[in-house]
Amino acid sequence: MIDQNYKWYPVYTHSRAEKKANEELNRKGIQTYLPxxxxxxxxxxxxKIVEEPLIKSYLFAYISAREYAEVLMTNGVARFIYFSNKVASIPDQQIHDLKLLLATDSDLEIMDYEIKPGESVLIKAGPFKGIIAELVAVQNKQRIILRLQNMGYSININTSVAFVEPF
Structure with a gap:
């Protein structure tokens, strides 16, 4: 039976302190998940193949509200993540889904920005590296359509959205 008072909370750590904070929380008996x-x-x-955090400076703690202070007093922990002036919580199913995604050994890409159609982007990898273009559409995570500036036409580029960044 799942205790309704316990939830997954995203915890923001100091830079490059995710693994250390995770170990410290586990030593205190707090269940965590560091993807x-x-x-x-x-x-x-x-x-060498090394394991790095999927999301920089984030880990997840499964705690009740009475354990907030204990988490915050842990080496490497900076703060909780807030949404609408409340400590954000993550549904159990989303943590479960994230674990499943990571178990598939697929190449996941996390970007801390969102690019919308109409925005200018800089292509940062591949044969078009260095070109500035307008994002016309994202058809899926691998195929994007870009309009090259001042040329008046669109070109389909079969590349990852991770290869472009806002300009």
């Missing part, structure tokens, strides 16, 4: 993704890191002498 991690595998990334290949290149050094001058070797490559």
């Amino acid at each position: 991690l993704k595998k990334v290949v890191k290149q050094w001058s002498d070797r490559k």
Whole structure:
């Protein structure tokens, strides 16, 4: 049976302190979830697969309201995330869905911005790198349609939305 007083709360951590804060909260007996993704890191002498947080400076704590202070007094924790002047909570199903997504080993991309049709974008990777264009439409996460400025036509580019950023 799930205790109705306990919910998942997004916790904002200090920069690069997600794993440390997660360990500290677990040591205090607080259930947490830190979504991690595998990334290949290149050094001058070797490559290594490391786990990095999926969402920078975020982890999730499964607590009741009476444990807020205990979480905030944990090394690495900066604050809770607020929405409409209340501490935000995440439905259990969304945490479950996030765990399932990460278990599929698919290549997830998290962007901290939203680009809407009509906005100018800078293409930051691929053969069109460095070109500024207008976003016409996003057909799915892989295919975007861009209008090149001053050329009067649209071009379909089969690339990830992650390869463009607001300009």
